[in-house]
Amino acid sequence: SAHRCDRIWTNARLATMAAAGSVERGMIAAKDGRIVHAGPVDTRYDAPELIDCDGRWITPGLIDCHSHLVHAGNRAHEFELRLEGASYEDIARGGGGIVSTMAATRIADEDTLVAYALERLDTLIAEGMTTIEVKSGYGLSTEAEVKMLRAARRLGSERNVRVVTTFLGAHALPPEFSGNADGYIDLVCNDMIPAVAAEGLADAVDAFCEGIGFTPGQVSRVFEAARMHGLPVKLHAEQLSNLHGATLAASFDALSADHLEHLDAVGIDAMAKAGSVAVLLPGAYYFTRETQLPPVAGLREAGVPIALATDCNPGTSPLTSLLLTMNMGATLFRLTVEECLAGVTREAARALGLLGETGTLEPGKSCDLAIWDVERPAELVYRMGANPLHARVWKGL
Ligand SMILES: O=C(O)CC[C@@H]1NC(=O)NC1=O
Numbered sequence: 064s065a066h067r068c069d070r071i072w073t074n075a076r077l078a079t080m081a082a083a084g085s086v087e088r089g090m091i092a093a094k095d096g097r098i099v100h101a102g103p104v105d106t107r108y109d110a111p112e113l114i115d116c117d118g119r120w121i122t123p124g125l126i127d128c129h130s131h132l133v134h135a136g137n138r139a140h141e142f143e144l145r146l147e148g149a150s151y152e153d154i155a156r157g158g159g160g161i162v163s164t165m166a167a168t169r170i171a172d173e174d175t176l177v178a179y180a181l182e183r184l185d186t187l188i189a190e191g192m193t194t195i196e197v198k199s200g201y202g203l204s205t206e207a208e209v210k211m212l213r214a215a216r217r218l219g220s221e222r223n224v225r226v227v228t229t230f231l232g233a234h235a236l237p238p239e240f241s242g243n244a245d246g247y248i249d250l251v252c253n254d255m256i257p258a259v260a261a262e263g264l265a266d267a268v269d270a271f272c273e274g275i276g277f278t279p280g281q282v283s284r285v286f287e288a289a290r291m292h293g294l295p296v297k298l299h300a301e302q303l304s305n306l307h308g309a310t311l312a313a314s315f316d317a318l319s320a321d322h323l324e325h326l327d328a329v330g331i332d333a334m335a336k337a338g339s340v341a342v343l344l345p346g347a348y349y350f351t352r353e354t355q356l357p358p359v360a361g362l363r364e365a366g367v368p369i370a371l372a373t374d375c376n377p378g379t380s381p382l383t384s385l386l387l388t389m390n391m392g393a394t395l396f397r398l399t400v401e402e403c404l405a406g407v408t409r410e411a412a413r414a415l416g417l418l419g420e421t422g423t424l425e426p427g428k429s430c431d432l433a434i435w436d437v438e439r440p441a442e443l444v445y446r447m448g449a450n451p452l453h454a455r456v457w458k459g460l
């Protein structure tokens with residue numbers, strides 16, 4: 064008997080990113096926004112709408128699992144300073160960096176923040192992105208952090224895209240708390256997280272564990288507060304030095320630890336045991352001209368899942384292309400094409416706790432697709448600055 068569904072994409076080549084691997088003569092059938100079949104052409108399925116893909120490749124919709132998409136202002140002037148020799152850390156200690164974006168973000172109202180973010184969101188959507196994680200972290204006061212997360216939530220109603228939000232109040236020390244990091248962490252734990260949780264504004268909690276950020280002790284206080292409010296955690300860890308943030312994150316069963324250029328074998332092992340995803344951010348590595356590569360071979364050997372993301376932010380990664388992110392993942396970090404494609408689909412979904420919902424072409428998942436004008440998926444990683452997207456589908460539409 065025929066399986067009635069809503070839409071069928073046929074005569075396609077599928078990069079399922081799942082057990083089925085690649086399917087040469089494939090089709091996808093969707094019903095009520097979900098995949099009911101993703102595999103070889105199966106004439107038992109029929110639908111009022113049949114889309115002939117002319118042999119094009121279909122991947123899962125792309126996922127950006129680490130972004131600071133909501134923010135005001137930009138840091139082009141600091142870019143010039145760095146060209147004249149200043150380091151990112153010099154600029155941060157001199158009151159620039161994150162704090163200068165904080166000033167611009169505090170004075171922008173919610174509508175303005177939404178408008179600024181939509182321009183960057185549309186650029187990513189044009190490349191077939193269907194899910195994005197958006198962090199706070201430029202408000203650094205309860206009112207401004209709440210404003211940022213409300214703006215982030217609104218992006219999901221202004222566009223056909225899945226938005227998950229992350230509270231990152233422990234991103235930098237605001238000037239009013241200068242010299243009193245522990246006092247600021249009190250505010251983060253006792254005031255911000257309760258306010259954010261009360262309004263359901265965040266799906267996870269993140270922190271910046273770094274010399275110019277917060278100590279492991281301060282981060283664990285933030286994570287304890289997250290746990291008290293039932294929120295999972297993730298962490299900016301080992302970006303510029305090794306404070307053993309990844310090990311701390313793993314001890315809280317973190318969804319992910321991110322950056323990881325200075326991750327060591329102990330941290331790798333802790334992440335493997337906890338099932339935490341390694342989110343690599345080659346845009347920040349490239350833009351800040353770092354030289355310490357993340358331990359990709361060690362992550363592979365230990366079976367730690369590897370994801371890739373833009374880390375879109377005005378200071379260290381003003382990047383709004385997941386395709387270029389994949390090229391950097393291969394060119395700079397030597398990830399394979401398969402690892403790069405998985406890094407912005409299956410493993411990115413895993414880093415957001417969304418692998419049951421999206422990230423692969425499998426029955427039961429949301430029908431989130433990117434349909435490409437390429438002869439082979441490797442072209443999506445190989446080319447720089449091109450966008451071969453033919454069509455994008457989110458929740459079957
Ligand atoms: O410079 C900025 O605006 C954010 C930088 C970004 N945040 C973080 O914790 N590490 C980074 O590279």
Ligand SMILES: [Fe+3]
Nearest residue numbers: 131299374376
């Ligand atoms: Fe980041």
